[in-house]
Amino acid sequence: MATVLITGSNRGIGLQLCRQLHARGDEVIAACRKPSKSLREMNIEIIDGLDVAQQQDVDRLATMVGIRRIDTLINNAGILRLDSFPDIDEQQVIEQFRVNTLGPLKLTRALMSCLGTGSKVAIVSSRVGSIADNASGNNYGYRLSKVAANMLGANLAIDLKSDGIAVILLHPGLVATEMTGGAGISADDAAKGLIRQIDALTLQSSGKFMHAEGYELPW
Numbered sequence: 001m002a003t004v005l006i007t008g009s010n011r012g013i014g015l016q017l018c019r020q021l022h023a024r025g026d027e028v029i030a031a032c033r034k035p036s037k038s039l040r041e042m043n044i045e046i047i048d049g050l051d052v053a054q055q056q057d058v059d060r061l062a063t064m065v066g067i068r069r070i071d072t073l074i075n076n077a078g079i080l081r082l083d084s085f086p087d088i089d090e091q092q093v094i095e096q097f098r099v100n101t102l103g104p105l106k107l108t109r110a111l112m113s114c115l116g117t118g119s120k121v122a123i124v125s126s127r128v129g130s131i132a133d134n135a136s137g138n139n140y141g142y143r144l145s146k147v148a149a150n151m152l153g154a155n156l157a158i159d160l161k162s163d164g165i166a167v168i169l170l171h172p173g174l175v176a177t178e179m180t181g182g183a184g185i186s187a188d189d190a191a192k193g194l195i196r197q198i199d200a201l202t203l204q205s206s207g208k209f210m211h212a213e214g215y216e217l218p219w
């Protein structure tokens, strides 16, 4: 039985990741700011009060996890603040960077003592963080935060290899959640694809940017 810690677990893709991993017998630690009714009804361990942008919250989570081994850390929490050139709110750019980029960095760093040989770190990024794939422009803050999240994952893959920890960047597809206002595939289907990619991750394949459908995305 693997122990999996998931951020942004109260709704959307994170909630479905919790549901599916719990259903197959994994020990799920659901981290969130505030648990939803759906999450509470799952009867799994919940660590609430986690704003991934707040170092003190991240430190508190690490204390609560304690000396337990984490087999998979899924950095899923994220925000999207739409913008278009030239109307870009610098504070919103920074906010997205703090949640989408520095959040996974803070979590991974704080939980290093719980990760070991064979552990995996997943970062739910987005294909809009691909420079090569960008054909539509706009969404400066979100794109900047996700392209930096991709570099974070690629960098961690190098730095954590000697510890035997594999890292993956993931794009879930366009998913019908509060983030998108309901367009796209179901969060349930997206979670299935993400879990498949995390299951397939090895130290040899570490550092890749994968679509939930199973193909590699360009940087």
Ligand SMILES: NC(=O)c1ccc[n+]([C@@H]2O[C@H](COP(=O)([O-])OP(=O)(O)OC[C@H]3O[C@@H](n4cnc5c(N)ncnc54)[C@H](OP(=O)(O)O)[C@@H]3O)[C@@H](O)[C@H]2O)c1
Binding pocket: 007, 008, 009, 010, 011, 012, 013, 014, 032, 033, 034, 050, 051, 052, 053, 076, 077, 078, 079, 099, 124, 125, 126, 127, 171, 172, 173, 174, 175, 176, 177, 178, 179, 180, 184
């Ligand atoms: N939906 C898509 O089409 C799509 C496409 C590509 C990538 N993604 C990525 O997939 C991930 C999950 O998105 P989603 O579609 O499931 O969105 P969602 O339904 O809006 O859920 C976002 C989750 O992130 C949490 N969160 C936001 N800010 C946080 C913070 N500062 N600290 C802790 N948790 C925070 C939210 O918690 P609260 O309830 O507390 O706000 C919520 O649990 C994100 O990283 C997103 O960028 C989504």
